[in-house]
Amino acid sequence: MNSKKSEFFGSLRIQLLSRSLLILALLLMLIGLFQYVLMKEFVYRNKAASIQSQLLSVPRFDWPQLPGIPEDGRVRPPLFFIPEVNLAFVDLEGNFYVLSRGPGDTSPPRLDTGEYLSILGKRPDLRYKVVYDSAGTEQLLVLQPVMARNGKVIGITQAGTLTGPLKELLVRQLLVFLVLSLAAMFFGLLGFLPVIRRTLAPLSNMIDTAGQIDAGNLAKRFPTQQGQVEIDRLAESFNGMLDRLEASFKAERETKEQMRRFIADASHELRTPLTSIHGFLEVLLRGAASQPDQLQKALKSMHSESERLTRLVHDLLLLAKLDRTPQVELAEGLLSTMILDMEPQLRILAGNRELSLQIEPGVVCRYDVNKMKQVILNLFHNAVQHTDPEGGCIRLSLSRVDGGVRLSVQDNGPGIGEEYLPHIFDRFYRIDVSRARKYGGSGLGLAITKAIVDIHGGVISVESKPGEGCTFHIWLPV
Incomplete structure (x- = not known):
C-alpha cells in the first residue's frame, strides 16, 4: 500500500499537476490579496468622497x-x-x-x-x-x-x-473572488490533465523504449523527433550511448572470436611441426637411425621443422610485444637512403625476378630503422613468394604525398580476390595454405607489418585483382 502511495505521489505527472495547481493557487491568493487592498482603498475613498461632497453642499x-x-x-x-x-x-x-x-x-x-x-x-x-x-x-x-x-x-x-457595511461589501467581493478562484482551479485541473499528458508523451515513449531495450532488444533506439528539444537531445545522447555500447559489445565479441581463432590457429601451427618432428623421432626409434641415408633425411626434416617452429614462436612473441606496449625508437631520417642501402639484400631475395626501385631522393620522416626494415622485408618477401621465379617483377617505390610519405610494393603475381582483401592482415590468415607452408609462411607476416605501421602512426592498404598482381601501400606521417 505504501509503495503504491509513494509511486502515485512520486509520479512526474502528479508532481507537475500538483505544483502547477499550487502555483495557480498562490497566484490567485496574491491576486485576491491585492484586489482586497485595492478594493478597500477604493471603497473607503469613494465613501469618504461621497460624505465630503455632502458636506460641501451646505451653504x-x-x-x-x-x-x-x-x-x-x-x-x-x-x-x-x-x-x-x-x-x-x-x-x-x-x-x-x-x-x-x-x-x-x-x-x-x-x-x-x-x-x-x-x-x-x-x-x-x-x-x-x-x-x-x-x-x-x-x-x-x-x-x-x-x-x-x-x-x-x-x-x-x-x-x-x-465601516461595518463597507467591510460586508468587501467580504462579498472576496466570496465572489473565492468562488471564481475555485472554479478556475477546477477548470485548470481539467485543462492541465490533457496538456500534461500530451507534454509527457515523449517521456512516456522513452520509458516504453527503455523497457524494450531492457527486455533484450538492443537494436531499439529512442525516437529523436518528438518536438521537444530537451527530450530530443536526451534521446540522442541515449542513442549515442547505446551505439557505443553496441559497438563495444560487438568489438568484444569479435575480440573473443579472434582470440579463439588465434588460439586455434596457433595451436594448429605449433602442432604441425611438432607432429612432424615426433613422427621422424618415432621412425628413428624404430631403427632408421642405423641407416645413414634415412637418418640424414630425418635430421634435415627435423631441423627444417624446428626452424619453422622457431620462426613461428618468434613471430608470436613479436606480435605479443607489439600488442602490449611496443618500444619504438622513432627518429627523423632519410627513408630513401635506408631503402637504397637495402638494395643488395633485396636483389639477393629477388633472385632472377626483375626488381625496380623508384625512390624519390631526400624523403624524410620519423621511423624506427629496424622495424621499418622488417616492414620492407616482410612485404618484399611476400611479393617474392607470390611471383614467378623467372618471370616475376617487383617494383618498390617511395614518394612524398600530402602530409606524409608513401611506400609501395607492387608485384605481378596472381593477385588476390576481392573477398579476401578485408582479411589479408588477420593473423594466421592465408589464402593458399599449401603455397604458404611450402615457403615456410605462418600467416603472421602481414599482421606483424600492420602492427608496426600502426605504432608509427601510419596506414597500410592493399590493392589487388585476380591476375593483375598485388600492390601494398604504406602511408607514414612526416
Missing part, C-alpha cells in the same frame, strides 16, 4: 451659526442630516461640538486637538482616516475645513460613519 452662511453651540457639549438640533453619519464641529480654539449622532446613537470619536489644528493650515483636499471610537467600533472619519461667507476658515467639520 456657507449656515456655518457661522455653529460657534453658538453650547460649550457643555450638548447636541443642538442639526442644521442638516446625513444618513448613517455622525457629525461634529471643531472651532479654531479646538473646542469639540457634537452636531449629530450616527445609527445606534454612535458618538463621534474625538481626535487630538493638534491633529485638528494641523489640518486648518492645509489645502482643503479630501482627508479621511479610519479610527476606533470609545466603544471600540471602527469608523471612517472625513475632516473638512469650514469657511464663512467671507472666505475665512472658522473650523473643521468631522463626519464619521461605521
Whole structure:
C-alpha cells in the first residue's frame, strides 16, 4: 500500500499537476490579496468622497451659526442630516461640538486637538482616516475645513460613519473572488490533465523504449523527433550511448572470436611441426637411425621443422610485444637512403625476378630503422613468394604525398580476390595454405607489418585483382 502511495505521489505527472495547481493557487491568493487592498482603498475613498461632497453642499452662511453651540457639549438640533453619519464641529480654539449622532446613537470619536489644528493650515483636499471610537467600533472619519461667507476658515467639520457595511461589501467581493478562484482551479485541473499528458508523451515513449531495450532488444533506439528539444537531445545522447555500447559489445565479441581463432590457429601451427618432428623421432626409434641415408633425411626434416617452429614462436612473441606496449625508437631520417642501402639484400631475395626501385631522393620522416626494415622485408618477401621465379617483377617505390610519405610494393603475381582483401592482415590468415607452408609462411607476416605501421602512426592498404598482381601501400606521417 505504501509503495503504491509513494509511486502515485512520486509520479512526474502528479508532481507537475500538483505544483502547477499550487502555483495557480498562490497566484490567485496574491491576486485576491491585492484586489482586497485595492478594493478597500477604493471603497473607503469613494465613501469618504461621497460624505465630503455632502458636506460641501451646505451653504456657507449656515456655518457661522455653529460657534453658538453650547460649550457643555450638548447636541443642538442639526442644521442638516446625513444618513448613517455622525457629525461634529471643531472651532479654531479646538473646542469639540457634537452636531449629530450616527445609527445606534454612535458618538463621534474625538481626535487630538493638534491633529485638528494641523489640518486648518492645509489645502482643503479630501482627508479621511479610519479610527476606533470609545466603544471600540471602527469608523471612517472625513475632516473638512469650514469657511464663512467671507472666505475665512472658522473650523473643521468631522463626519464619521461605521465601516461595518463597507467591510460586508468587501467580504462579498472576496466570496465572489473565492468562488471564481475555485472554479478556475477546477477548470485548470481539467485543462492541465490533457496538456500534461500530451507534454509527457515523449517521456512516456522513452520509458516504453527503455523497457524494450531492457527486455533484450538492443537494436531499439529512442525516437529523436518528438518536438521537444530537451527530450530530443536526451534521446540522442541515449542513442549515442547505446551505439557505443553496441559497438563495444560487438568489438568484444569479435575480440573473443579472434582470440579463439588465434588460439586455434596457433595451436594448429605449433602442432604441425611438432607432429612432424615426433613422427621422424618415432621412425628413428624404430631403427632408421642405423641407416645413414634415412637418418640424414630425418635430421634435415627435423631441423627444417624446428626452424619453422622457431620462426613461428618468434613471430608470436613479436606480435605479443607489439600488442602490449611496443618500444619504438622513432627518429627523423632519410627513408630513401635506408631503402637504397637495402638494395643488395633485396636483389639477393629477388633472385632472377626483375626488381625496380623508384625512390624519390631526400624523403624524410620519423621511423624506427629496424622495424621499418622488417616492414620492407616482410612485404618484399611476400611479393617474392607470390611471383614467378623467372618471370616475376617487383617494383618498390617511395614518394612524398600530402602530409606524409608513401611506400609501395607492387608485384605481378596472381593477385588476390576481392573477398579476401578485408582479411589479408588477420593473423594466421592465408589464402593458399599449401603455397604458404611450402615457403615456410605462418600467416603472421602481414599482421606483424600492420602492427608496426600502426605504432608509427601510419596506414597500410592493399590493392589487388585476380591476375593483375598485388600492390601494398604504406602511408607514414612526416
